[in-house]
Amino acid sequence: MTKHLFDQALELQAAGSDRPDTWLGTTSPAYWNMVGPFGGSTAATALQAVMQHPALLGEPIALTVNYASATAEGPFSITATPVRTNRSTQHWVLSLNQPNAKGEDVAVMTATAMTALRRETWQVNDMPMPDVPAPKDVERARLAGAMEWLNRYDMRFVRGGIPRKWDGADKLSPDSLTQLWVRDDVPRPLDFASITAMADVFYPRVWLRRPLHVPAGTVSMTVYFHASAAQLQQAGTGYVLAQARGQAFRHGFFDQSAQLWDESGTLLVTSHQLVYFKE
């Protein structure tokens, strides 16, 4: 059986015993965006380096990735160092590197992660899943022919789909809210890596708020993992309801706040990102 394309994209080889924190990978053409890989798959690959580190304590609870430049097609290294291990939490510092034009090894992504032993506590969900139609009742978006990574996802926009007319200079949308059902295509059971990628599945909010096709790209993303491995496993190959909304657009950057629920309404992750835009 062929490995799922997402699992192929996540493949990392240990760099060797003299560099125990370093892993080697290659960019995946299947998850190609415009000038580099889909940022969500790069973030997932960074998390993967933590997940397969022999010193790992617990499960991911927080991840922040900063995109310093587009990742170039080809090989890269990820160094994931557990800089502090407490009784029930662990702190990671990461760097994804590639050679630059001069052949120097430079960071194309910096990141920090935190893992922890989850335990049962009192719980409450203060961000209930919005009332939306079921995935089967929402038409799948036709995104073929656009960027390659879009073919890896089944996306069904409930609200705030990609504008059909780029007439934003004259006509603002009333808000920057998008809600969509999303899952891997081919379906793949949810895990920490795939939900990380899905946290970056939204097209730039600035295109929705002011429908102009301006250059835009994520510069920093944070994911807080509220779901345990068991809860992700329980969500299985079901759809995820992904919601994002911008808060401020100014000085060439905007932010977005996002929530992802499984079909049963469990809030799996919350996420935030800062995005560069032009004009």
Add this chain to the structure above:
Amino acid sequence: MTKHLFDQALELQAAGSDRPDTWLGTTSPAYWNMVGPFGGSTAATALQAVMQHPALLGEPIALTVNYASATAEGPFSITATPVRTNRSTQHWVLSLNQPNAKGEDVAVMTATAMTALRRETWQVNDMPMPDVPAPKDVERARLAGAMEWLNRYDMRFVRGGIPRKWDGADKLSPDSLTQLWVRDDVPRPLDFASITAMADVFYPRVWLRRPLHVPAGTVSMTVYFHASAAQLQQAGTGYVLAQARGQAFRHGFFDQSAQLWDESGTLLVTSHQLVYFKE
């Protein structure tokens, strides 16, 4: 004239020419919390190391700090390394270190920051300031006698103040929303460091949602700076409206999403954090 206590807390000395990215500081008793300094002042100190680095490009746009342990009373070092400088953006990796019981230098905080040259672009605020009474019409909270750092702020809770009765096992609040006016006491003109500290000014959401006085502490915080230095300067010594709301409480952690506006309604920063809680 005596320096403002916040500026005293931010004081950093260059470690020397053999460690050009490292700065030395000392914890401030004036900003003491329970078992370490107020996390907001520690985050501000980390940002300060970036701000006074001779290689700095532009102004802060994003900061993520991860609290690996409580900072102990006494000296610390901060290393702020500009790992990647682009044409208009710069990526920083930071570590705040102290000696542990064995005398080894260990990270008590890891962080990443991003700075950028701001430029004028199209702008819109998708998170308008809520309609609340003016600071002068809201009673100042009496917090004297509690933790020392609380004496450094004038806080006026519009909604969601600290519970008076710790009867949460029986009685949940309907939500975890807090809104307060806040400014430095003694008043001090706003800047990137002080607004960073204010982004961490909220008491734990879990205390509001379920009024039980359980142990809780921030483990990771991200701040996105939407305001320019000029906009912060314009806000001057005015009050800041700070709003925070939890999204999920589960497995010993909760998150919070926060917004801070100046009195004129300009959204200065948005912020998110993940907080540990017990039981």
